[in-house]
Amino acid sequence: MASGMFRRKAIVPPSEMAAEHQLARTLSWPHLVALGVGAIVGTGILTLIGVGADRAGPAVIVSFAVAGLICACAALAYAEMATMMPVSGSAYTYSYAVLGEVFAWVVGWSLLAEYTLVVATVAVGWSGYATGFLAGLGLALPDALTHGPTMADGAVASWGVNVPALVIVAVVAGLLMLGTKESATLNAVLVVVKVIALAVFVGVALPYFDGARLEPFSPFGFAKHLSADGVERGVMAAAAIIFFAFYGFDAISTAAEETKNPGRDLAIGIVGSMAACVAIYMIVAVAAVGALSYTRFADSPEPLALILREIGQPGAARFLAGSAVIALPTVILAFLYGQSRIFFVMARDRLLPESLARVSARGTPVRITLFTAAIVMLFAGFLPIDAIAALANAGTLTAFAAVAVCMLVMRRRAPDMARPFRAPAAWVVGAGAIVGCAYLFISLPSTTQLWFLGWNVVGLLLYFLFVARRQAV
Template sequence: MRNFAAVFRRLKPIESVHDNPGTEKLVPTLSWHHLVALGVGGIVGTGIYTLIGQAAGLAGPGMIVSFIIAGLVSACAALAYAEMATMMPAAGSAYTYSYVVMGEPIAWLVGWSLILEYTVVCAAVAVGWSAYAAGFMAWLNLPIVPELLKGPSAGGIINLPAVGICLAVAGLLAAGTRESATVNFVLVILKLAALAAFVALALPAFNSAHFTPFLPYGWSSMTAAGVKLGVLPAASLIFFAFYGFDTISTAAEEAKRPGRDLSVGIVGSMLLCTVIYIAVALAAIGAVPVAVFAPSAEPLALILRTIHQENWSAMIGLAAIIAFPTVIMVFMYGQSRIFFVMARDRLLPGSLAKVNSRTGTPIAVTIFTGVVSAVISGLAPLSEIAQLANSGTLCAFIAVALSMMIFRVRDPARKRVFKTPLWGLVGTGAIVGCLYLFASLPLDTQIRFVIWNAIGLVVYLAYSVRKSRLAK
């Protein structure tokens, strides 16, 4: 019992976050614009192209308020991230902050939850990209085998395009951080241009009558079938569309000027994406009644077809094909860095923590991440586990807010390059908001999240607790 209690006192000294062997150090190659693009690349993707329709079905025009609520919760978390990232500009994100502030067991569970989040997101987005790619190939009249476009759970053999995009993105990331960040930057500009074009085309058809009634289901109500409707349930769903900025903090060690660039990247990407989401939502509702596009899996393309912009509708579909790989790239990047830093701390096998001298990237762990995501996307039934990504993110957000508040009390005199304004209020807002959103997840998702972390606890007790650098 005494030894077990000692494990909870394993705190990683903040001064040691950069004390790593030369072969296990990441190379700083990213500027602030790369970091903003990294955040926007992770945030703007499947959410704005698909969830806007589902959110409209839950809240009607009131989804505008849902976007604001989800954005506020995410903004509170983003401010906490900015403070911790600039104070500890090292890889690992929420895992590293938890290790320094709350100890090794908590850090392990946070890292284990991040692995869940990033893996599921990569696989889920790859499957979504595959659907758009299959439609595009059909439009080009290319010969395709249907059984190679879907996994066994959907009646196929393997989702080959999903496997291919996962491996392609992993290869690009392994080639070098700056190279992949540059590609991401270009693709982000293209998809933002597509969304700007959507707003410009939809605004001439704007009809304010489409916003009445504004709150058809109120703040929260229940149907006879037990489905939650209203602004708050929609906010819980829309939260999926906001996370991604946390990946920037995993790039802290690779930022050229972390003191300035990390806060600009994290806060800047959140503000930019919130404005984009609200603008697109306003244009969408103004152009077409909610009931028309809410059931659609491609709401933006449907809206343009409805207002007789068929050619631009096809372009939006093409933009989706361009946008989705950037989301995979961002989350696979985050996944590889979480694996890397946990291996560097020896909570995972140390062989995963080697950085290639030529590319400056952890090639082994990057390829491993790509292969795992490819296997899941090619074979697994993702419909039942996709929301697990949200549970992992909420866990990380709560951990970062807690770390920020605890460290403010424990070490108030420490220099902070970026200070969270009204830190007590902001931190509490992030924690309470994330707990509410977690409580709004389906019970099955909550149970799977607990099971996943129970497995992680077994791995930690069987392997990591003995192999940890702090155990030496």
């Protein structure tokens, strides 16, 4: 079994796979850029800027820059690996091919936490916006149908089923099963809506900018520390939370087998979407903290809309909220797409039931999409998502660091292997991603670190009890 644990997977070109395992190539680089921006620009910038400001003050601008720099290093590593190995599976596939099976399982298990919890969290967030929107139309839903179980003092305070969250996941899953290109086209349209909404925010808020609101700039310091009120604060504490707002570009690498020209388009999609989103986030952060004191919007679940209302722009606030209802499903689509493709490859590798690795006549993996949607709906509709959602950050940090390690190992193991995209200053970029991810992981709340440790202990037990034995047969 020990030798099997470290077996490395040979990368088989998609054209040489069985027809039932081949995905249809329908995407080009504009689809990929839109997929990345659709995944990255979502609840993170709409809600987490308030959480970040609470932990870092006006220096939340620096927190965005730090998180963006680390993600940029990871994005360059992803671009190199994705063009070297243009097959689905993302970090899981690279780890299997470069590091070995058990490492691939840990990364795949971590990605399960990332994608499932991101989709569930965004679905729950969308449900909140949609419930308020329906109430404004006189169609208020019963309270028990608008949220899952809520926790208080470690116990369930109230029971419920989040019906809107279940509905939106089902709708997006149905769209993905209809066809990848059709999904990507609709996603691109909705991404434009989101970007316009943020542009309206910046355009309305910037005239109210006052440099005095940035003083003191960093009231809680740089490193993570426990403040007197029991909250972990500092620029890095904020960056570790804000990191949630940046990831999503990794979903692009899962589209490798469905991309018409992966050697060119994957690099453009990954690096292009990441660069665009870093610029968007920095501009929005500056406009936000300059227009209103961070203490006024730090605890708000809708900080950008609150800022607009506070500066006397209720119409713009309503437009922003309406845009969120329309466009937030792009995040669900991108991550549900990415998760289904990772599961698809794990099933094809027999780490999940192989029967799930089948495609329909349209070239879409219907079975695995249904399987993925069912898992997400369980979390979104029936579990207290707020208690474990931070696991997503830990899972993502693990995947990002693994991809950077794979890039550096391949630079030593196969320096002459064809690389349609080569990360500049690879050793600096790789080290930046690895060290940065490790520091952000240390900066996560202690409870999140414990949850992540427990999650991976369970994952390894499953691997040794079931998966490794099946692989040895």
